[in-house]
Amino acid sequence: MxxxxxxxxxxxxxxxxxxxxxxxxxxxxxxxxxxxxxxxxxxxxxxxxxxxxxxxxxxxxxxxxxxxxxxxxxxxxxxxxxxEVWRLAxxxxxxxxxxxxxxxxxxxxxxxxxxxxxxxxATESEPIPVVASPTVQHYGETIDSVVTDRSRIALSAVPGVTELRDGRWVRTWAVTLAQAAAACVARGDTAILVVPDYRDQNQVEAALAQYLPPELIIRADARQSNPDRYRGFLRGLGDTALAVVGNRSTVYFPAKRLGLIALWDDGDPLHAEPLAPYVHARDAALIRQEQRGCALIFASHSRSSEVQRLVELGWLIAVDPVRAAHPKVVPTAHQLSDDPMAQRARIPSLAWRTAREAVAHGPVLVQVARPGYSPRLACADCGQTARCLRCSGPLAQRSAGSTPSCSWCGMLSTSWSCSHCDGTRLRLVGAAGSTRTAEDLGRAFPGVRVIIADGEHPIEHVGSSPALVIATRGAEPIADGGYRAVLLLDGEQMIARESLRVAEDCLRWWSNAAALAAPGAVSVLSGVGGELATAMATWRQADFAARELRDRRMLRFPPAVRVATVTGTLAAVAEAIADLPVEPSDVLGPVDLGSATVRSIVRFDYSAGSEIASALRSELIRSASGRRSAARGGRPTTPALRVRLDDLEPFLES
Incomplete structure (x- = not known):
């Protein structure tokens, strides 16, 4: 040297x-x-x-x-x-x-x-097994050519479930990504598969085992022990072509020869990094693909507006399955049957008949909006929300007949009285949670097994025997052979949330649930009409994404434009915005957040992104340096300015 x-x-x-x-x-x-x-x-x-x-x-x-x-x-x-990882970071x-x-x-x-x-x-390395390249089903030769030609595509996933050789059932999209990854490894390149959570990882890993030996499959996620995660990371530093599956941080996994990045369901909020600098896995994948020139696949049942924008720009090529049947989705008005059991179960008459006929032949999925028993308790006399007498938190009931307790401090409310009218009687308000729905359906379907699947009851698979599976959105287990019917309840509660992405999220939740239905099975969408119901009934989610993006362009909302939130003292925020090198489209605010803190939202075109990001970063560094110099002994203090680009939180607030 x-x-x-x-x-x-x-x-x-x-x-x-x-x-x-x-x-x-x-x-x-x-x-x-x-x-x-x-x-x-x-x-x-x-x-x-x-x-x-x-x-x-x-x-x-x-x-x-x-x-x-x-x-x-x-x-x-x-x-x-x-x-490569340094350049990406x-x-x-x-x-x-x-x-x-x-x-x-x-x-x-x-x-x-x-x-x-x-x-x-480890000085002696075992010989690398020879891997045969499988043909990706349902898409002709398109996906094989994507891996070979290193193209960028937005893939409409095939709905349904597929049985593996070991008898396990997984979603069909997991098999598609596994086949693409195996084709990539067969060419001597590494494939990185990024999925939202551990349920998806388990499915993809099981599908990969059909095509690759276990020594060529690496799992990378936060649920692993630190030694296991580090062991897999070190294997990625070698020359061996691997298939790597994991959550959002896996997009940064090292690979000397990177052939494919595939990301499932980029609209899932789990792909958004909650830590600074809040880089979404989708954005990191786009940057890495541009740097390395590898193949890139964004796969989903319901396309996000961000991916739709890239399709319309020609950056991504839309790929649909060849001759694949879509689920039969029937929207219905929320009209209850005359049957009192159906009224208590909150099921429309069509959904009630569908479930009653289907449960005799196998499992039926019932998707609900919330976990638990009841979202809210209110005074039966005046209707005001029942609140804890100690901390003013909302009261909730965990199960039928249980004593109400505070959702904040957990205190039992044994002698509650309303602070508005002195009433002492409580009533349930809002849509029932998964637990209460299970109790209602258990009475309506005597003798049928009822299964709850939510955050507190994680279940990944159910068999093919008759059962009612009550699941919250995103927690739906896979049924062997698919569900004989799918009931999508509480649609009006889901869509009532005030958020920029509410329609997009609902369409994604419902599409992912309906995709679990067996061939020919009916999915009933309750309480939803209009364009959302049409998109579900025709299974044309891409058309809805195009309309959603068109509306965002008219309102200049993300992703039609980029945004940056600048938070801090009024003087610091004003100075940071005043020193921008290019004129932004507009500035919203400042809005008072309390504690002498304000927030402004800067909207700007993508072409100005580099200059604005650099200028805001310089202001952030100057603010942090000034605060440190002013602190006693040169110790760092809380910065007077915080900057976050592509921040959708102000648009998601209800």
């Missing part, structure tokens, strides 16, 4: 002003160990401490002739930061006006010493 060589290091720090590369000299004792990608310890002169860091590159010394601090030590000899952070360090924490698991020792001690 040249004596003038230096190491450029990204320091692990939450401070935005440290989000850059620092030059360090390399001691002679560490000259052979300091290579790009390794973990190191470096001194920070301003803080007077030693910090963790990652070597981004080793380069020749630049124009600075002064003395440089030396690298303190090399933590591990394994290059865990690949050049840097570009994604710049687009979101955030720190690359925050993304690297998601991309690189914490170090596990024992796992590293085993990895370094």
């Amino acid at each position: 040249s004596e003038s060589a230096i190491a450029r290091v990204v320091v692990d720090s939450p401070l935005p002003q440290l989000d850059r590369l620092f030059d360090y000299s390399i001691p002679d004792a560490l000259a052979s160990e300091v290579v790009a990608g390794v973990r190191v310890k470096v001194p920070l002169r301003s803080a007077g401490r030693v910090a963790d860091g990652l070597v981004v590159e080793v380069a020749e010394r630049g124009g600075f002739d002064g003395p440089l601090s030396e690298i303190d030590s090399v933590v591990s000899p394994i290059p865990v930061l690949t050049p 840097r570009q994604a952070a710049d687009r979101a006006a955030g720190s690359a360090n925050d993304i690297l924490r998601l991309a690189i698991p914490g170090r596990q010493v024992r796992v590293e020792k085993t990895f370094l001690g």
